[in-house]
Amino acid sequence: MEHKDLLEVLAAHADQLGCGSTDSAQDLPPAEQAEELRSLLQLAEQVKAALAPVGPSPAYKRRLALDLTEMASRRRSGDLLIAPHSSNREVIIRAAIGSAVALAGGIVYLVRTHMQGRSRPIGQVRT
C-alpha cells in the first residue's frame, strides 16, 4: 500500500471512530487489510476507548462561572482594572486585595457595633 493511501485509510478510520462507528476495517478493501494496518487500526480503537471524555463536576463549573461573572461585573463597573500587560498573578493579587479590604471593613464594622453595644448606658440595655 502507498504511504499516502495508508495515511488516508488511518484518517478515515479515525473519523469513523469519532462518529461512534466500531466497524474496524470492515469497509476497507480486502487487499488493504494487511497485518500492519490492522494493528494500527486496533491501536486507534484502544486509544479512543482509553481517552473517553471526562467532564468537570457541576459544583466546580458553577463556582468558576460565578468567579468569572463577579470579575466581569467588577471590570464592567470599573472596580477591576486590568493593565494591558498585567499577568494573571497581578489580576489575582488585585482581586485578593479587594476581597481582603472588603473583609477587613466587615470586621471593623462588627467590632464597632459590638463595642457600641457594650458601652451603652445601663438604662438603655434591655433586660
Next chain:
Amino acid sequence: MKGEQERVLVERARNDPVAFAALYEVYVDRVYNYIYQRTGNRSDAEDLTARTFLKAFVHLEHYVFRGIPFSAWLYRIAHNAVANWYRDRRRHQGVSLDALVAYGEDDEKPEDVAQARQEQLTLLEAIRRLPPERQQLLILKFSDGLRNAEIARIMGRTEGAIKSLYHRTLLALRRELQNDKMG
C-alpha cells in the same frame, strides 16, 4: 458551534465583560476534558481550566479572528498552561484510577476486569510519555472528536501534516507499548 455564532459571542464579550459567561458555558467542558486528559487528575485539571479561562478573559481584546476560531485560540491557551505546568513541576503525572473507563458493569469475570484495567492504565501511561503535540493530537481527535481540519487550525498545521503526524503518533505509541511488554 458555527463560526458566525462564535464570532457574535466573542464580539459581545468584548463589548461587555459579563457576556464572557456565554463563551465559558460553550467551552468549559471541552477545555476541562483536554486538560484532564493531559494531566490525569481532577485537581490540576480544575486549577488549569480556571487559569485558562482567566487568561482568555483578560486577553480577549488581543484575540483577532483572521480565520483562527476562538476555540483554537482557547485550546492554545490551555495547551500552553499544561506545558507550563509540566515545566514548573518537572514531572509526568501518573494515571489516576478515575481516568479509567468503567469496566465490569456487565457480567465480566473479575480477573478479566482487572486485566482490562491494567491494559488501559498501561496505554494511558504510554500516551502520556509521547511528546506534547502528539498527545494533543490524540486527545483532540479521540476525546474531543474533532475532525482533521479543525485540529489543523488549532495546531497551526495543514490537514496533510496532521494525517502524517497521526500515523507517526500511532507508530510511536505502538513502539512504546512493545517496549513496555519487553521491559
